[in-house]
Amino acid sequence: MTATQASIGEASTGEAPIVELRDFGVAFGMKDRPIHAVRAVDLTVRPGEIIGIAGESGSGKSTLCTGLIRALSPGARVSGQVLFGGRSLYDLPMREVAAMHGRDIAMVLQNPMTSLDPLYTIGNQVREVLKRRGVPSASLREQAVAALKRVHITAPEMRVGQFPHQLSGGMRQRVLIAMAACASPRLLVADEPTSALDATIQDEILLLFRELRDRTNAAVLIVTHELEVIRRVCDRVLVMYAGRIVEQGPVSTVFGNPRHPYTRALLASTPRVEGTDVVLTPIPGQVPDLKTLGPGCAFADRCTHAVDPCRQSRPEPRRLGPDHAMLCRLEGALQ
Ligand SMILES: Nc1ncnc2c1ncn2[C@@H]1O[C@H](COP(=O)(O)OP(=O)(O)O)[C@@H](O)[C@H]1O
Ligand SMILES: [Mg+2]
Structure with missing residues (x-):
């Protein structure tokens, strides 16, 4: 294994993982014209971790969450591997998976x-x-x-x-x-759990996730549009774009020193206070149509740093630190 391949998506704590995804993908639609809602995801979730998932609408956050607990809608096609507690989740009888959903896995959705x-x-x-x-x-x-x-x-x-x-x-x-x-549960998945609620209640609810983690050592996955929520509540963050994790790492590292151009754009597009002004820089362009993705990096059209190779082939994951990885070939240029 090369340094780049080695354990991208690993957290550094020693406990046995709850969930491991290896080259995980989910496709919808016709076989000859698939929509790859999630692709090539490598991820390790350990007990006691609170992981935030960020990215614009349509980037595959909900599909990833439902895919990793085998709760996808019918018609979804899964590839790669999902290990839950070391067992291949998609090879278990459905009866056993249903029992796990009531016991080991809990899900909190947007609309209670x-x-x-x-x-x-x-x-x-x-x-x-x-x-x-x-x-x-x-x-x-x-x-x-x-x-x-x-x-x-x-x-x-x-x-x-x-x-x-x-x-x-x-x-x-x-x-x-x-x-x-x-x-x-050993794993709690919360998909935009607070987006329907006002800000003060959001805060209280997010604190409950921490309390749950502190009390039970459950792993928690939180999907949210609010980067501030991730900053305050989560240990690790995954940034998704067009079905792939484009950057992942400890919250302090990714927010303090974002390396992928999309992560930088996403952070800049969040309203922030500078002096007496609230400023934000919207990300130009649109999330690409997954049905017509070209051969290059899915973010290239919106990326201010893109060079020709970005439009010709997909980038390979790069490891930036023990737990920090990204999917961009321009590592040097963006230091
Ligand atoms: N059941 C489905 N059938 C077909 N396409 C789907 C289905 N669920 C999601 N998709 C598509 O997969 C992509 C990712 O969707 P989703 O996981 O809901 O993203 P997010 O949660 O980040 O907004 C979108 O293009 C969406 O239209
Ligand atoms: Mg969603």
Whole structure:
């Protein structure tokens, strides 16, 4: 193995990984005209890590998250390898995968209304998760109340008797996180968990992910448009563009010294305060159409540094540090 190939996508902590992706890809659509929503992803997720996934809409963030837990919509075609706890996830019987979804893997989605059953009380739904985990009937109510308390829901004894529509959006999202936490998952995937909520509630909810991690050592993947959220909550960041991870590394490294032109553009496009002004530099152009991607780097058309080779062939991953890697051939030019 060369230095470039060696363990790109590895974190440096010693614990055995929860998830390992090797050359992972997901395609949709017709076989002769596939949409490669995710391609060539190498990634290692370890216990206790909080990983943020950034990138514009359509860059493959949701597909990556659902792909790595085998929860893709029918018709998706997967390539490469997904190891969950060392076992090849796509080679397991579906029955076993379904059991893992209730136990080892939890998912919190953007719109909480679709994930809570409107016909059952909050208490009922939390108790159901606890029951599946083998909590004895006698202590179900007490533990359900405790679970709601842990996510800072006020008057939990009253809330357990209420239905989802009686709760605010922020409150419902907390209930889902409480349910996720009750299951003591090894991996929690949160796909834009706070985008429907206002800023103060976003903050509180994000802190809950940290609390969950601190308490259970679960790994957490958070997809978000808010780079500020990643900066504050995550340990590691993946930047996706047109289905590939174009840069990944520790948050402090990637945000402090972004190396891929897309990461730089994304950071510059986030509103920031300079003196008394709020400034931002939008990324020119559009996310490319995945059906008509050319042979070159997918970002070349929008990249201010692109040179001819960028338009002719795809870049290979480059390792920049122990945990820092990017997908751009212009490493030297961008120092
Ligand atoms: N079920 C699907 N069928 C066909 N194309 C899909 C499907 N899901 C996602 N895609 C396509 O895959 C690409 C990546 O989508 P997605 O993973 O949702 O990106 P993101 O979450 O970053 O916005 C988009 O071009 C999207 O249109
Ligand atoms: Mg998405």
